[in-house]
Amino acid sequence: MAPWNASKHARLSALAVATLLLGSRAVQAQDSGPIDPARLSQSVKVLASDEFLGRAPGGPGEKKTLEYLIRRFQEAGLEPGGENGGWTQKVPLIRFQMGDKPTLRLTAGGKTTSPRQGQEVMVNTQRPVKRVKIDKAPLVFVGHGVSAAERDWDDFKGTDLRGKIAVFLINDPDFEAREGEAVRGKFGGQAATYYARWTYKFEEAARRGAIGALIVHETPGAGYGWSTVIAGNGQSFDIVRAQPDKEKVLMQGWLQRDAAVALFARSGLDLEKLKVEARKATFTPILLKGASLSADYGLTHTRADSHNVIGRLPGTKRPHESIMYAAHWDAYGLGPPDASGDEIRRGAVDDAIGLAGMIEIARAFQKGPRPERSLLFAAWTAEEPGLLGSEYYGAHPLQPLETLVANMTMDVLQTAGPSRDVVLVGHGQNDLEDELVKAAARQGRTVTPDARPERGLFYRADHFSLARRGVPVLLLMGLGGGHDLVNGGREAGDRWVAEYTARCYHQPCDAWSADWDLRGAAQDVQLLHEIGRELASSSRWPEWKPGSEFDAVRDRSAASRK
Numbered sequence: 001m002a003p004w005n006a007s008k009h010a011r012l013s014a015l016a017v018a019t020l021l022l023g024s025r026a027v028q029a030q031d032s033g034p035i036d037p038a039r040l041s042q043s044v045k046v047l048a049s050d051e052f053l054g055r056a057p058g059g060p061g062e063k064k065t066l067e068y069l070i071r072r073f074q075e076a077g078l079e080p081g082g083e084n085g086g087w088t089q090k091v092p093l094i095r096f097q098m099g100d101k102p103t104l105r106l107t108a109g110g111k112t113t114s115p116r117q118g119q120e121v122m123v124n125t126q127r128p129v130k131r132v133k134i135d136k137a138p139l140v141f142v143g144h145g146v147s148a149a150e151r152d153w154d155d156f157k158g159t160d161l162r163g164k165i166a167v168f169l170i171n172d173p174d175f176e177a178r179e180g181e182a183v184r185g186k187f188g189g190q191a192a193t194y195y196a197r198w199t200y201k202f203e204e205a206a207r208r209g210a211i212g213a214l215i216v217h218e219t220p221g222a223g224y225g226w227s228t229v230i231a232g233n234g235q236s237f238d239i240v241r242a243q244p245d246k247e248k249v250l251m252q253g254w255l256q257r258d259a260a261v262a263l264f265a266r267s268g269l270d271l272e273k274l275k276v277e278a279r280k281a282t283f284t285p286i287l288l289k290g291a292s293l294s295a296d297y298g299l300t301h302t303r304a305d306s307h308n309v310i311g312r313l314p315g316t317k318r319p320h321e322s323i324m325y326a327a328h329w330d331a332y333g334l335g336p337p338d339a340s341g342d343e344i345r346r347g348a349v350d351d352a353i354g355l356a357g358m359i360e361i362a363r364a365f366q367k368g369p370r371p372e373r374s375l376l377f378a379a380w381t382a383e384e385p386g387l388l389g390s391e392y393y394g395a396h397p398l399q400p401l402e403t404l405v406a407n408m409t410m411d412v413l414q415t416a417g418p419s420r421d422v423v424l425v426g427h428g429q430n431d432l433e434d435e436l437v438k439a440a441a442r443q444g445r446t447v448t449p450d451a452r453p454e455r456g457l458f459y460r461a462d463h464f465s466l467a468r469r470g471v472p473v474l475l476l477m478g479l480g481g482g483h484d485l486v487n488g489g490r491e492a493g494d495r496w497v498a499e500y501t502a503r504c505y506h507q508p509c510d511a512w513s514a515d516w517d518l519r520g521a522a523q524d525v526q527l528l529h530e531i532g533r534e535l536a537s538s539s540r541w542p543e544w545k546p547g548s549e550f551d552a553v554r555d556r557s558a559a560s561r562k
Helices: 012-020 037-047 062-075 198-207 257-266 271-277 348-367 388-395 432-442 465-466 489-504 519-536 552-555
Strands: 089-093 093-098 103-108 111-113 121-124 132-142 165-169 212-217 237-240 252-258 286-303 306-313 318-328 373-380 404-410 422-423 446-449 473-476
Touching: 037 062, 037 348, 037 446, 037 519, 062 306, 062 348, 089 388, 103 257, 121 212, 121 473, 132 212, 165 198, 165 404, 198 212, 198 252, 212 257, 252 257, 252 404, 257 271, 257 286, 306 348, 306 388, 318 348, 318 388, 318 519, 348 373, 348 404, 348 519, 373 388, 388 465, 404 519, 422 432, 422 473, 422 519, 432 473, 432 519, 465 473, 473 519
Parallel strands: 132 165, 165 212, 212 252, 318 373, 318 404, 404 473, 422 446
Antiparallel strands: 089 306, 093 237, 093 286, 103 111, 103 286, 121 252, 132 286, 306 373
C-alpha cells in the first residue's frame, strides 16, 4: 500500500473528478435510488430503543434483537442462511476476568521492580486457565515483530521465542521512517497495515511459541492513548478455540512507554536507538541481558454463547458463488450511568444504522431481478469485544470463503445529510474501491480516502475477519474522516465526526434522533447495493491489489474460482 497525503483529501480517480466537476464546482449529490432515508431512520429507532437494552451479546436484549432481525429478513424475502436450516449461527464465547491485581516482578540490571497494573503495564490472559504463573521468563526485543514475505521483511530471523516474553514496538517498521531510510514506503507510511495492529503481534508471538507478549505503548503509533488500553479493566472476551494454548500466549498486554524506557536502560539499552535499528531489514532480535518477568494472578472464565443472524437470497445461475453484506448487531448493553442517569448504551449509529442499511439493501434486491449469484446478509454478534462473531464465522464459514466474491460492511454511517463524497477506509487494498469510484460517479460524488489512516480503522471492523482469510472487502465507516457535506462542506463533516466521537461513541447518547438527516447515509447504502448488484450479475472476481498483505491468501484458493 503506497503512502498518500490524507491532509489534502486526495481523490482516488482523476477520471471520476473530471466527470464530477462542472467548472470549479462539484455537482451536488443525486438521490439514493431505492434506499429510503425514512425507512433507515425507522429501523434505527426500533433497534436503538430502550426495549433492546443496548443489545449486549448474551445479554437481556439479545433475544429481542435476533427476533427483530429475523422478522425483517423474512419480510425482505430472504431465506434462512444459518446452521441446520435456521437463521442463526451459534457463536460460543468466553468471558475472561482477572481476579485481584496481578503480582508482577520485573528484573533488569540487578534490580527487581513491581510494575503496577493499569499504570506501568496492562496485562490479561485469553486462555481458559484458573491461574497464570510465569517464573522469570527472559525478555526478547523483537522490533515491530513483522514477518511479511510479500515485503521481503522478517524481524525474527529464526529466533527461538519458546518460554520467553516477546517485547514489541507498536505499528509497523516505516511508521516513523525518515527521509532517506530504506524502509520508507515499504509498508503503509502513515497508513497502518495489518502488521501494525496489536492483534497481529499477539498472534505472531503465539505462533512462535512465546509464553507472553508485551507491546510498548506510544500514542501516535497505537492511534489511542493509555486510557483506551486500560479501559477493559481486566475483562476481555474471545471465541471458544479448539487449541487456545497454540493460538494465544499465556499472558499478553502493554508496557507503558516510560516504563519500557526504564526497563531497556537497566538492561544497558537505549529504546530510541533500538527503534532506529528496528527500521532496518537487517534488524535481529535482542535478548535483554539479565532481564526477566514473573507473574502470578488468578483468572475466571465463563461461557457466554451468542448468535450471528444470516439470511440468504439464492442465485439463479451460480448459487455457489456469494456476495455478502454485513453489519454488527451488538452494542454495549447497560453500563455506568451518565450525567443524566442514563445507563443504556444503545448503539444507534454504531451500528444499528448499518443493520438498517443491510435490511434496505435486501428489500431493494427483492424488488429487482433475481441475482445470478447468491447474496448473504450477515448480522454479526460481539463486534465490540473484538470482532468475535465475524471471526467465528471466518473460522467456521457456512458458505465456502473461496467462492465468496466480496464482503461489504457498514459500520457507522454519518447522520448529517447529503455529501459530495464517500469516505473510503482501506485505500489501496483491492479492486472493490475501483467499483466504489464508478458507483459514486453515477451519483455525482467522489471518493475520499480515510483522513487518518494511522488509526488502522481498516483492521478494526468485522470485514477484517474475512479479509485476513483472503476475501476482498469494502468498508464504509463514517469515522474515517469528515465528509464534504452539501450543507457546510468538509468543515461540517469534520465537526460531525468530532462531536460524535467525543460525546456519543460507545456512550448512552448514541441514540436515535428525529433531527437526523439520513439522505447521505442512504446514498452510501445505495452505493453498496449497486456494486453488489453488478457483481451478482457478472462472473467477475475482485482481486487484492499487488502488495496487499492479503493477496497471497486469496491466491492459494484461485483454482476454486475458475
